[in-house]
Amino acid sequence: CAACGKEGDGDNMNTCNKCKAVKYCNATCKKKHKSKHKKPCERRVAELHDEELFEEPPPREECPICFLPQPLKAQESIFKTCCGKTICCGCNQEMLDEEKKRGKKGKLVNICAFCRTPEARTDGEENKRLKNLIQSDNSDAYHILGSYYEKGGNGLPQNYQKANELYLKAAERGCADGYYNIGVAYDVGRGVDVDQGKAKHYWELAAMAGYVDARYNLGMTEGKAGNHERA
DSSP, rough: TTTTTTOOOOSSSOOOTOOOOOOSSHHHHHHHHHHHHHHHHHHOOOOOOHHHHHHHOOOEEETTTTTTBOOOSGGGEEEEEOOEEEHHHHHHHHHHHHHHHHOOOGGGTTOOTTOBOOOOHHHHHHHHHHHHHHTOOOOOHHHHHHHHHTTTTOOOOHHHHHHHHHHHHHHHTOOOHHHHHHHHHHHHHHSSOOOOHHHHHHHHHHHHHTTHHHHHHHHHHHHOOOOOOOO
């Protein structure tokens, strides 16, 4: 025990739920030791946070057709609301070229390179597909629908609060873009009060999940604060 020094069964002892580094006999010992443990605990928590923040991010998702990592730039891949797959623009363009070679024109060319479903003909049909994907907890569908509410696009009204709610749901389901956009919302005050601390928090979560722009924003934030080595 870090407070009284007694030996005990490690599995049954009361562990500090922040730093995970010290153990106590019981909640009473933990409370007595709180004032001495507070500062080293905070230092260790900060160290653990930085270890996670600065380690290599997870590998990027692969294109389901060519199996190459998805491009870093979001505009170089396309999310398909028919099947919920994200396809790199290279594979999508190859499919378009093949269809044109076969003599297909107009709408007939714009089919999904993965599931071969024709593109949605109306905004309403597109939104319906997104909502169907949301029923299966597709994180990217939450994010795309959030972007429509943010901009007031695809026949939907502009609603920042609704957009932020959808971004958060996307993020909680594994979409790093969602954390990034919530960070932007707090940075500029889009549907929420400006809060640079929260903006940084959500950008850190996005960066840990591999979102490059979020890591860049963190670097800019640290640079402006004079923390150039960290930046």
